[in-house]
Amino acid sequence: MHFNNNKKAVKKTKTLILLTALCYLLNNQLVSAQECKTSSIASSNDPQQFVINSQTGTVIDARTGLEWAICSLGQTWQSGNCVGVPEHFSDYTTALSSVTTFKINNAQWQGYRLPNIKELGSIVEHSCNEPAINLNTFTGTLNAVYYSSTPDNQGNLHFSPILGVKIIDFTNGTEFVPDVSKFRYVRLVRSINN
DSSP: OOOHOOOOHHHHHHHHHHHHHHHHHHHHHHHHHOOETTTSSOSOOOGEOOOOOOETEEEEEETTTTTESSSTTBEEEEEEEEEOOOOOOOHHHHHHHHHHHHHHHHHGGGGOOOHHHHHHTTOOOOTTESSSSSSSTTTTTOOEEEEEEEEEESSSSTTOTTSSEEEEEETTSSSSOOHHHHHHHHOEEEEEEO
């Protein structure tokens, strides 16, 4: 009897170690130290063009007239930080449905939507990677794929026909996903200049 209890304890310990290692690997894949090469690559965006509203967790891009949620869908803005785990999606339809439900349940986010591919591309910071975005403005952005609302019906090789819409991988800022099984996320936007 004592032998069986030890065996169970060893198995539980091994399982916990394995789960801890898996969480560490997943976390390092999505969040790592950003690298910016502003001395050799010109910045894509002027940091002064972004006006952060620290009360609402939004940022206005004065150049484009767009207001962005600083946090990814699923996170909340608290005391200047994105808190919680961003919601990830396996397909576009689920992501779109989740955006609709979120807006119904949160009146302050009415008018927000998924960005089109040009809008999403406007916040890419090409001088940085892991993630390819200004982290002073968009804190907590993951090294991950973000959905746009732009359909991908051309079947181009650099877009994934499996996903159905165009995306941006903020690991490097490209519209290419070598692994369609990667987690995909959403950042909301709305137009303030009509």
